Amino acid sequence: MSASLNRHLALVGFMGAGKTSLGQAVAERIGRRFVDVDAAVTDDAAAFFREHGEAAFRRREEEVTVRELGAEPAAVLSLGGGAVTSAAAREALREHATTVLVDVDVDTAWERVRGGDRPLAQDEGDFRRLYEARAPLYREVADAVARDADDAVLAAAGVRVETGALELLGSLVPGQGPVALVTDARVAGIHGAAAQVALGARVASTHEAPPGEEAKSVATAERLWRELSLERGGTVVALGGGCTTDVAGFVAATYLRGVAWVPVPTTLLAQVDAAIGGKTALNLPEGKNLVGAFHWPVRTLVDPALLGTLPQRERREGMAEVVKTGLLGGEPLWELPDPELVRRSAAFKAGVCLADPFDRGPRAALNLGHTFAHALEAGSGGAVSHGQAVALGLLAALRLSGLETGIVEGILHPRPVRADPERAWAALRRDKKVSSGRVRLVLLEAPGRPIVGAELPEADVRAALDALIAG
Ligand SMILES: NC(=O)c1ccc[n+]([C@@H]2O[C@H](COP(=O)([O-])OP(=O)(O)OC[C@H]3O[C@@H](n4cnc5c(N)ncnc54)[C@H](O)[C@@H]3O)[C@@H](O)[C@H]2O)c1
Numbered sequence: 001m002s003a004s005l006n007r008h009l010a011l012v013g014f015m016g017a018g019k020t021s022l023g024q025a026v027a028e029r030i031g032r033r034f035v036d037v038d039a040a041v042t043d044d045a046a047a048f049f050r051e052h053g054e055a056a057f058r059r060r061e062e063e064v065t066v067r068e069l070g071a072e073p074a075a076v077l078s079l080g081g082g083a084v085t086s087a088a089a090r091e092a093l094r095e096h097a098t099t100v101l102v103d104v105d106v107d108t109a110w111e112r113v114r115g116g117d118r119p120l121a122q123d124e125g126d127f128r129r130l131y132e133a134r135a136p137l138y139r140e141v142a143d144a145v146a147r148d149a150d151d152a153v154l155a156a157a158g159v160r161v162e163t164g165a166l167e168l169l170g171s172l173v174p175g176q177g178p179v180a181l182v183t184d185a186r187v188a189g190i191h192g193a194a195a196q197v198a199l200g201a202r203v204a205s206t207h208e209a210p211p212g213e214e215a216k217s218v219a220t221a222e223r224l225w226r227e228l229s230l231e232r233g234g235t236v237v238a239l240g241g242g243c244t245t246d247v248a249g250f251v252a253a254t255y256l257r258g259v260a261w262v263p264v265p266t267t268l269l270a271q272v273d274a275a276i277g278g279k280t281a282l283n284l285p286e287g288k289n290l291v292g293a294f295h296w297p298v299r300t301l302v303d304p305a306l307l308g309t310l311p312q313r314e315r316r317e318g319m320a321e322v323v324k325t326g327l328l329g330g331e332p333l334w335e336l337p338d339p340e341l342v343r344r345s346a347a348f349k350a351g352v353c354l355a356d357p358f359d360r361g362p363r364a365a366l367n368l369g370h371t372f373a374h375a376l377e378a379g380s381g382g383a384v385s386h387g388q389a390v391a392l393g394l395l396a397a398l399r400l401s402g403l404e405t406g407i408v409e410g411i412l413h414p415r416p417v418r419a420d421p422e423r424a425w426a427a428l429r430r431d432k433k434v435s436s437g438r439v440r441l442v443l444l445e446a447p448g449r450p451i452v453g454a455e456l457p458e459a460d461v462r463a464a465l466d467a468l469i470a471g
Pocket residue numbers: 184185186187190211212213216240241242243244246266267268269270273274275276277279280281288289306307308309310311314317
């Protein structure tokens with residue numbers, strides 16, 4: 001199933017799977033209403049079964065499920081365990097929802113529900129037989145399986161994190177139509193052949209983008225527009241780092257007024273940040289990311305195994321965003337092994353972006369440390385890498401928040417950089433549109449508790465910026 005911002009996220013699964021609590025947590029994270037469809041059928045299933053029987057219950061469940069799936073705006077829905085036995089409900093799921101199976105093994109489910117008043121959980125043998133009978137129906141409707149809220153958020157965003165996903169591209173790129181494969185020229189020599197083999201006969205054309213920021217030029221975009229021969233039903237697949245996904249996504253957003261696209265990010269930065277959230281961009285000589293479009297991918301395929309060939313220098317660029325994410329979420333994500341580090345970090349960004357797809361509010365929290373970073377990049381004429389600049393920006397944000405800086409120092413080792421302090425300060429003031437002597441920044445009350453728009457005296461911010469500059 002393709003991702004779409006206006007599809008429901010429907011949670012299905014057996015009794016005792018934890019659909020309701022997971023659904024509430026996910027709804028809060030992605031800023032949607034939560035609908036407990038099971039509770040909307042009846043507030044006392046046991047009494048309903050006694051008075052009207054199971055068949056009447058199923059009819060009512062079908063009616064409520066189909067009604068809620070047809071309602072707008074998109075919500076998080078937790079369905080009753082038996083809802084999927086209705087063909088009409090299954091059809092409504094296909095039409096209106098990204099469906100996620102909240103998986104539970106039968107022993108755990110039984111332990112959770114035994115001794116309660118659920119009518120279908122009175123006898124252990126019957127319970128186990130019902131579990132076996134329902135399992136294929138859940139698999140049939142599910143677009144993804146979730147162990148936790150991160151998995152469900154990723155599914156809602158259309159993001160699939162799976163080691164080995166590159167080899168499965170042919171089946172994981174939604175639809176059957178032709179694919180234009182846009183690859184970073186360096187990555188093409190490392191992973192391009194595997195991508196082409198996996199896509200097989202679906203590859204209609206292949207295109208290379210220069211490595212690095214040169215990819216994000218109007219000239220590269222124009223070349224790609226002119227090389228493409230896709231029809232509206234085709235898909236652009238972008239294999240590379242954030243520069244490749246930005247240009248290919250922008251080309252997909254604009255070619256034929258918009259065709260489907262699937263980023264397959266190959267750098268840590270792109271896996272946890274650039275390829276998540278639907279923003280695409282080009283640079284102009286006047287500045288970075290000045291031209292762009294919001295164009296949510298139909299799916300994002302993240303294969304952490306691709307990081308195996310990433311140079312350390314590029315890995316550090318991504319780690320700065322992982323540390324930022326961990327500080328915003330209040331969890332030491334940087335301690336996790338790669339597949340988990342990527343999954344958790346990508347899920348954090350996906351959740352924030354789903355709550356604010358067009359960057360009108362909560363997404364601003366993702367700018368933690370970035371005001372200083374942009375200032376240092378401008379003040380050094382681009383000599384300071386984005387990752388280095390973000391590491392220093394995080395240091396400044398923690399200092400101004402009155403918090404310990406040990407995590408940032410221990411993991412990212414930021415060192416003051418050479419930059420023109422006046423140019424850096426001018427860039428920061430322009431960026432923040434300083435008014436009445438105060439600057440608005442993203443700070444932290446504590447790890448996990450961001451403050452968006454914290455106002456500080458200009459002099460304090462200037463001092464924090466100067467402390468990041470060598471000399
Ligand atoms: N759209 C967004 O929301 C968003 C968010 C953050 C950053 N970005 C953009 O992302 C860009 C930076 O992305 P990046 O850091 O991924 O840089 P990048 O795309 O330039 O890749 C970095 C380098 O790594 C090489 N490389 C990539 N994958 C590799 C692999 N698996 N093995 C070996 N080498 C590999 C590339 O050839 C390149 O030289 C910036 O332009 C930034 O503006 C966009």
